[in-house]
Structure formats: C-alpha cells, structure tokens
Amino acid sequence: MLQAASxxxxxxxxxPVGLWISQSKKSTESSRNGKIILIIGLVLVLASPWTVPxxxxxxxxxxFGFIIGPSILxxxxxxxxxxxxxxxxxxxSSGDKYLGFLFFVIGMVWFSFMHWGDLTPVLDxxxxxxxxxxxxxxxxxxxxxxxxxxGIAMLVLGDNRTAESKNLFFMSGLTLIFxxxxxxxxxxxxxxxxxxxxxxxxxxxxxxILLGSVLAIISFALVxxxxxxxxxxxxxxLPPTENELQHSAKIISLNLGGDE
Numbered sequence: 086m087l088q089a090a091s092x093x094x095x096x097x098x099x100x101p102v103g104l105w106i107s108q109s110k111k112s113t114e115s116s117r118n119g120k121i122i123l124i125i126g127l128v129l130v131l132a133s134p135w136t137v138p139x140x141x142x143x144x145x146x147x148x149f150g151f152i153i154g155p156s157i158l159x160x161x162x163x164x165x166x167x168x169x170x171x172x173x174x175x176x177x178s179s180g181d182k183y184l185g186f187l188f189f190v191i192g193m194v195w196f197s198f199m200h201w202g203d204l205t206p207v208l209d210x211x212x213x214x215x216x217x218x219x220x221x222x223x224x225x226x227x228x229x230x231x232x233x234x235x236g237i238a239m240l241v242l243g244d245n246r247t248a249e250s251k252n253l254f255f256m257s258g259l260t261l262i263f264x265x266x267x268x269x270x271x272x273x274x275x276x277x278x279x280x281x282x283x284x285x286x287x288x289x290x291x292x293x294i295l296l297g298s299v300l301a302i303i304s305f306a307l308v309x310x311x312x313x314x315x316x317x318x319x320x321x322x323l324p325p326t327e328n329e330l331q332h333s334a335k336i337i338s339l340n341l342g343g344d345e
Contacts, residue, residue: 092129092136093146099126144208148216151206152224155195159228162189166252167235182252189256193263196221200267205274213274222280222287225264230291232257 099122106119129136131153133146165185169178198204200221206214236253239246268281325333 088137093133093143096126096129096133097145099123100130102126144214145216147208148206148214148220151199151204151214151217152220155192155199156224158188158192158195162186162192163228163232163235163253163256166256167239167249169249182249186252193259197263201270201272203273205272207274218275218279218283219287222264222284223290225260225267226284226287226291229257229260229264232260 103119103121103123103126107116107123108119127149130146131150133143134150137143162185165181165188169182169185195204199206206217208214232253236250236257239250239253264284267277268284269277271277272280
C-alpha cells in the first residue's frame, strides 16, 4: 500500500497540480516548474506496471500507456477542426482543418486496432485490462456528444461557422458508427454482447453526471434566490439639503475650473 501510494497515487496527483501551476502562474520559471512536475508525475504513472506490478492500481498506469497516443490525436484533431474557422481568438489556418481531420482519423484507426486487433490492453496475466472496458465506451460516447454539441453551438451562436459545424457533425456521426459497429461485431478479446453492456452502463453514468450537474446548478440558484429574498429592502435616504448641494457645487466647480 505504501509503494502504491508513493509510486502511483502521489504521481497521479502531481499531474493536475503540475498542469495547474504551469497554466496559472505568470512567471516563466513557475510555468517551467509546473511542466516539470507534470512530466515527472506522468512518467511515474506510466511506469507503475514495473514499479508496483503487484498493486491493482498499476492497471490504470498500464491503460494510460495504451490510450495516451490515440486520445491525444483524436482530441487534438477535434480542436484543430473546431478552431480552423471564423473564430475571434486563437483562429487556426484553413490547412489545419485537414491536418485535424487526419489526426482524428489516425486516432480512430488506432482505437479500432486496439479494439478489434492485437493492440488491446492485455495484462501480463492474459486478462484484458478492466479499466479499458470502462474507458473506451465512455470515451466514444463523450466524443460523439461533444462533437455534436459543438456543432450545434456553432450553428446557434457562431458567425459563419456552418462549414465547421458540418465537419463536427461528420466526426460525431463517424464516432457513432464506430460505437454501433463495436456493439454488433465481436473483438479479439471481448464479445459484442459484453461491449454492449458496458455501453449502456456508460450511458447511465453520463446521464447521471448530467442530471447531477443540473440538480447542483438548480440547488445553487435556489440558495442564492432564497438568500436574496430574505434580505430586507434597502431604506430610502433623505434628499440632500441646501448646504450639501452648495458644498457639492463648490467642489465640482473647483475641479472643473469653471466660474461659480
């Protein structure tokens, strides 16, 4: 337990801390230190299958080593497609849109080899990594919903973003086709029935997160509303007297430099 805490969970906690320091601090030295902390934590987490091989926590580090490459390609490709159009801040060139498509397709092909090919995250014991069965359906469903939501937001709120929204709709549809195919075609390590079960569990998780977020926002709004309703009405103040008006006029006249 001590080895898992020091060689896995502590480095895992260093990743968001390093990211926060690198993004929140203005000085170059602090930003560099945050990136160093981030890299150290990531390296130790990825090395957990060798540093703490007997700990169940190392399965998560084992999964990170498999998914970090295709996940970065897919998400970075999605970002490049979304920001290659008419955006006021951080706009990318039109050529980056095609590069983003390429990254997205490469990442999805990589994931398809991980699901149907020989790149499935399998542990040394010969069993499939249980975290992979949780991560993959959630990632695909979240990716499809994110692309669809971003495309709708561009049509409703964006200015001349029709082309980018169509691209995002296409990426969402491509991800949905991937999910449907995985639910009906057996992979090398799992059956379609088993994958279908995890897909429905993932949908239930995401719906629960959405409902919980909505309820949290409603609860917060109700607390603020109740607090403001409980406050007494502000008391009316008396109008200024003649002496106060003359004093104010004198101060204004002195500051403006005009005649009294």
